[in-house]
Amino acid sequence: xxxxxxxxxxxxxxxxxxxxxxxxxxxxxxxxxxxxxxxxxxxxxxxxxxxxxxxxxxxxxxxxxxxxxxxxxxxxxxxxxxxxxxxxxxxxxxxxxxxxxxxxxxxxxxxxxxxxxxxxxxxxxxxxxxxxxxxxxxxxxxxxxxxxxxxxxxxxxxxxxxxxxxxxxxxxxxxxxxxxxxxxxxxxxxxxxxxxxxxxxxxxxxxxxxxxxxxxxxxxxxxxxxxxxxxxxxxxxxxxxxxxxxxxxxxxxxxxxxxxxxxxxxxxxxxxxxxxxxxxxxxxxxxxxxxxxxxxxxxxxxxxxxxxxxxxxxxxxxxxxxxxxxxxxxxxxxxxxxxxxxxxxxxxxxxxxxxxxxxxxxxxxxxxxxxxxxxxxxxxxxxxxxxxxxxxxxxxxxxxxxxxxxxxxxxxxxxxxxxxxxxxxxxxxxxxxxxxxxxxxxxxxxxxxxxxxxxxxxxxxxxxxxxxxxxx
Amino acid sequence: xxxxxxxxxxxxxxxxxxxxxxxxxxxxxxxxxxxxxxxxxxxxxxxxxxxxxxxxxxxxxxxxxxxxxxxxxxxxxxxxxxxxxxxxxxxxxxxxxxxxxxxxxxxxxxxxxxxxxxxxxxxxxxxxxxxxxxxxxxxxxxxxxxxxxxxxxxxxxxxxxxxxxxxxxxxxxxxxxxxxxxxxxxxxxxxxxxxxxxxxxxxxxxxxxxxxxxxxxxxxxxxxxxxxxxxxxxxxxxxxxxxxxxxxxxxxxxxxxxxxxxxxxxxxxxxxxxxxxxxxxxxxxxxxxxxxxxxxxxxxxxxxxxxxxxxxxxxxxxxxxxxxxxxxxxxxxxxxxxxxxxxxxxxxxxxxxxxxxxxxxxxxxxxxxxxxxxxxxxxxxxxxxxxxxxxxxxxxxxxxxxxxxxxxxxxxxxxxxxxxxxxxxxxxxxxxxxxxxxxxxxxxxxxxxxxxxxxxxxxxxxxxxxxxxxxx
Numbered sequence: 032x033x034x035x036x037x038x039x040x041x042x043x044x045x046x047x048x049x050x051x052x053x054x055x056x057x058x059x060x061x062x063x064x065x066x067x068x069x070x071x072x073x074x075x076x077x078x079x080x081x082x083x084x085x086x087x088x089x090x091x092x093x094x095x096x097x098x099x100x101x102x103x104x105x106x107x108x109x110x111x112x113x114x115x116x117x118x119x120x121x122x123x124x125x126x127x128x129x130x131x132x133x134x135x136x137x138x139x140x141x142x143x144x145x146x147x148x149x150x151x152x153x154x155x156x157x158x159x160x161x162x163x164x165x166x167x168x169x170x171x172x173x174x175x176x177x178x179x180x181x182x183x184x185x186x187x188x189x190x191x192x193x194x195x196x197x198x199x200x201x202x203x204x205x206x207x208x209x210x211x212x213x214x215x216x217x218x219x220x221x222x223x224x225x226x227x228x229x230x231x232x233x234x235x236x237x238x239x240x241x242x243x244x245x246x247x248x249x250x251x252x253x254x255x256x257x258x259x260x261x262x263x264x265x266x267x268x269x270x271x272x273x274x275x276x277x278x279x280x281x282x283x284x285x286x287x288x289x290x291x292x293x294x295x296x297x298x299x300x301x302x303x304x305x306x307x308x309x310x311x312x313x314x315x316x317x318x319x320x321x322x323x324x325x326x327x328x329x330x331x332x333x334x335x336x337x338x339x340x341x342x343x344x345x346x347x348x349x350x351x352x353x354x355x356x357x358x359x360x361x362x363x364x365x366x367x368x369x370x371x372x373x374x375x376x377x378x379x380x381x382x383x384x385x386x387x388x389x390x391x392x393x394x395x396x397x398x399x400x401x402x403x404x405x406x407x408x409x410x411x412x413x414x415x416x417x418x419x420x421x422x423x424x425x426x427x428x429x430x431x432x433x434x435x436x437x438x439x440x441x442x443x444x445x446x447x448x449x450x451x452x453x454x455x456x457x458x459x460x461x462x463x464x465x466x467x468x469x470x471x472x473x474x475x476x477x478x479x480x481x482x483x484x485x486x487x488x489x490x491x492x493x494x495x496x497x498x499x500x501x502x503x
Numbered sequence: 504x505x506x507x508x509x510x511x512x513x514x515x516x517x518x519x520x521x522x523x524x525x526x527x528x529x530x531x532x533x534x535x536x537x538x539x540x541x542x543x544x545x546x547x548x549x550x551x552x553x554x555x556x557x558x559x560x561x562x563x564x565x566x567x568x569x570x571x572x573x574x575x576x577x578x579x580x581x582x583x584x585x586x587x588x589x590x591x592x593x594x595x596x597x598x599x600x601x602x603x604x605x606x607x608x609x610x611x612x613x614x615x616x617x618x619x620x621x622x623x624x625x626x627x628x629x630x631x632x633x634x635x636x637x638x639x640x641x642x643x644x645x646x647x648x649x650x651x652x653x654x655x656x657x658x659x660x661x662x663x664x665x666x667x668x669x670x671x672x673x674x675x676x677x678x679x680x681x682x683x684x685x686x687x688x689x690x691x692x693x694x695x696x697x698x699x700x701x702x703x704x705x706x707x708x709x710x711x712x713x714x715x716x717x718x719x720x721x722x723x724x725x726x727x728x729x730x731x732x733x734x735x736x737x738x739x740x741x742x743x744x745x746x747x748x749x750x751x752x753x754x755x756x757x758x759x760x761x762x763x764x765x766x767x768x769x770x771x772x773x774x775x776x777x778x779x780x781x782x783x784x785x786x787x788x789x790x791x792x793x794x795x796x797x798x799x800x801x802x803x804x805x806x807x808x809x810x811x812x813x814x815x816x817x818x819x820x821x822x823x824x825x826x827x828x829x830x831x832x833x834x835x836x837x838x839x840x841x842x843x844x845x846x847x848x849x850x851x852x853x854x855x856x857x858x859x860x861x862x863x864x865x866x867x868x869x870x871x872x873x874x875x876x877x878x879x880x881x882x883x884x885x886x887x888x889x890x891x892x893x894x895x896x897x898x899x900x901x902x903x904x905x906x907x908x909x910x911x912x913x914x915x916x917x918x919x920x921x922x923x924x925x926x927x928x929x930x931x932x933x934x935x936x937x938x939x940x941x942x943x944x945x946x947x948x949x950x951x952x953x954x955x956x957x958x959x960x961x962x963x964x965x966x967x968x969x970x971x972x973x974x975x
Binding site for chain 1: 615617618619620659660661662666670671673674683687688689690691693694695696697698699700701702703704706707709710711715726727729750753754755756794796797800853855856857858859860887888889918919922923924925926927928929930931935938939942943944946947948950951953954956957958969970
């Protein structure tokens, strides 16, 4: 199975009349400059496709509606663009069409601190959101590393380091405003914390990767800033020892806020990139949130477990500055890794398995990666059973790409045998379409296709992503 | 708007040839006895319809598939039946057809204690599930009061008293096996804690009320039994004082496990029914889960808040027996209420609002209910902003029903103005179809209909629920 090449889908015609109509409606908000189109036709992943024919910089829901209506009239694909930080080719114009950049729709529309909710436009990034609400005593915890847009995070069902405690976008998006394939606007969900009112359109939209609608408003949950926060590093004699510590922590129900694995390769890369002096051993990077007593209790339990597995004493980072430095280093692991092999591209894996299978899945895959000779690093949101290999390939070496994709495929097959998933948080895009088929099975994918067909009969919303369309 | 009458939908023919084929396939597993059909054609709500033509007692996924295939062949509606505890007419055969009773599919298929998951057949009830796993040190927290089936709870996106801490079925169903409208089987989700693999079919199915598929396996999350549990009662001089205490508790992020409001009417009914001597004032019934220190910390915070609002000292129930007695009394509030007015029927409301609006929504609705002269009680999962009035009407008095439905409608309209939902946990069924339309709007309901049409083109899966079908 060839899972790395975009399924060949003929780019559809973008009629000049459509582009003229777009220009007439949007003026300077529409660009066909080659550099602008190129920038909107790629993401942080390793795949490539010809760029979109134009970029519309939407400034309002009405803008999005008008662009989609024009596209529907001419049967032209539209691809929503947030911060460009997706990894699986979500933004690539594999069937041609236009990009709708939502970056200018970046306002906070209403902070409801008393309800622990906020409604934002989709283009605001998670850091900007947290900055905007910092005086409320609340925060938005979902942290995928990249400073992604909230709309993009909703569209890929993102999660990241804090998900082990606070959940993913699945649990934290309460309501959406969505522009549908016809250019109409619907609202899904309410600001109530729970609801049984009909089909869960919010959850259907979250993770739909721009294929069912474009989000123009997103309401998410917020959390009180914890009274006490402590971060700690603990190094281990082996990856297994680190992972076993995590498994027991989760099984005991310790409400740890973050628990990240960093393998020795990644530690070296991070040390070099971020001028740190972390011990060159597999590390767990942890964070505890709660009352001062609660944080202390949690940390003691985890320290006891770590000690049994040969972990070293915790090194604490208690000031906000130390913690920021540590998490910045973790978040820069990807860039640190790419810099470690000049000119390379990283192929990221994203499997997630039930916690009891984490050690088996990880260790077998480490052995395979070591045997392959391809440089790699390994980081993971291991409290959720989710981890990422980054295979650092020479983009000019088809052989390296093939071998890396082979490793990825073996890893996914292993995760699926263990009742896990091919993607914990990055989404399918064009890179994992075959994996989705393996994971979900023909019947479930057929159901997804039927939903797509029902909601987007012209197949203009980010076509060629998640699954290929059957011949009609 | 007339929200209480089932939308008239002509019962479809159930051809004798279909019933003969059903009998031939299922033998003694199929009953057409009037009493059996009548029992399967009603729920705990106040609405009525003619019973289904037959009941199939499914014992396997294959049984469900075969029954659905026969129904599809003859175009006959099928209605899944769990424990019969729904409240909104979900089980009523408003368009004729047959009931598929899943009560015999009540096995635990696999306990994965190390992963904090369990896979069960849909007919097992929540109490039976907790009984079956009691030696694992884990529990399944979702507790809607009634001893509902897990399949039924998934189908209505149920929640209940523990949801404020542990979430609803939305957050706790990981994976499903589903028999589709064609009788095929698909699997949605995996046992991984999170996933971004395509459309979230699990969440689409959860809350679909039997209209998109019949669940034949359900994988849910489990939680470690808390090290310490304490329950407390606190009485207040007014409903407002009780509710303000709850609002502050939630806004401070106290991870309270249960916080239930019981109004003075319900207290009197419960005292009479359960031979208790609760103080005849508005009460909060609370439960704290955690480490011994954590539980103490939480309780102290809430006690401080309660004191400020004039709450009396907490009365503690620390032994399991005392707690069980308390929660049983709470769960029996509905039956206690119905007994308080012999021959009456209860019409339950189920609004849920953002926590900051809870006091306003509740107090205005209490004033309206008091003014109406209709006997009522009020209980609520107030930590989630969800509460239930039960209007105790004389079923032979059309006037009382009309006035009660009027109160319900005013309450729903108020909740929607406050960005809440018409149903926090009971579902739409046939009772809230008009409310759903008001809440979600025409466009969103049209999207739900399009999905229904795509996945069940013959409209045989529990037809006439959630929304009426447009003319074709």
